[in-house]
Amino acid sequence: METGHTAWGTANHHRQQEMVDMAETCYESKDCQCQRCPGQGSAAPLKPSTALELRGAPEDTPLFPEWRVPLRVTSALLSVTFIYTFLREVLQPYLALSKNYFYKVPVLVMNKTLPWTSPCWLWSTCQAYWPPCSNSRAWLEGWLCVRKQLGLLSFSLACLHALYSLCYPMRRSYRYRVLNWAYQQVQKNQEDSWVSEDVWRMEIYISLGILSLGLLAVLAVSSLPSVSDRLSWREFTCIQRSVGYMALLLGTAHALVFGWSGWVDPRRYVWYTPPSFILACLLPLAVLLVRAALLPPCLSNRLELIRRGWERPARPTPHSVRNGDGMTGLKL
Incomplete structure (x- = not known):
């Protein structure tokens, strides 16, 4: 019986392998010191620099190998979104x-490029549909191994998005625009410019964004090795599954409320292209829809059994018979 293919097990497997390598390194360094100082009764602890000199520092050690694929995926998404937003918001006018x-470009276009927070949940959702014993399992395991890095990048993008949004009132262009709005209100002899719909829209989507950022912070803290090592498989799975998808749901609702009626406003479709917030919602909505399709008990219970190591029993062939000792053999 195979163990459940989970991110917790994959991460712990790599951490245990690193601990074994570190133990071997310390053991070799200790042997080297004992050989150099045979007269001493006990080996004194080595400094890191001394251990590297004895064992030899690696020359071709790769730089951040686990971050290469997540950085490439995130950079590709951000580049495409930045170019798309630049064409709509700057070049078309x-x-x-x-x-x-x-x-x-420095603030508004960059801020509309940042809200991408769902790639780390996309691969875990695809795992539910992927055959666990297929030839591409190693490929899927590679993606699951970098899910932590994708999640941390998503959290960093969400933090940058919040900081950029807080900087909106500080911009000089925003102050000039407020003065222009006040002057236009005076010209129209309008005493009150209160619009309840806009007020409710902003209050709701800001609240949803703050809640989503808070849940992403919980996920980022729980992914730290010092925290995840103290969590059981059930606790880690509960946090990553429940809190993670709740953060994704709140973030998607934040973008949907931000768009409000812009989904059907023809003026938003510049050059027959949808607004940027629609593109930001496509991938999260796809992940949530696929996840919702797995919620029925007939599917969720079976997936839970598979995660715990259950395998479907092999069906007996027509030519197989059961021997007297209970073993299955071929009929001659």
């Missing part, structure tokens, strides 16, 4: 309306 909006 410049070419069609002769308006210079290039000042939006």
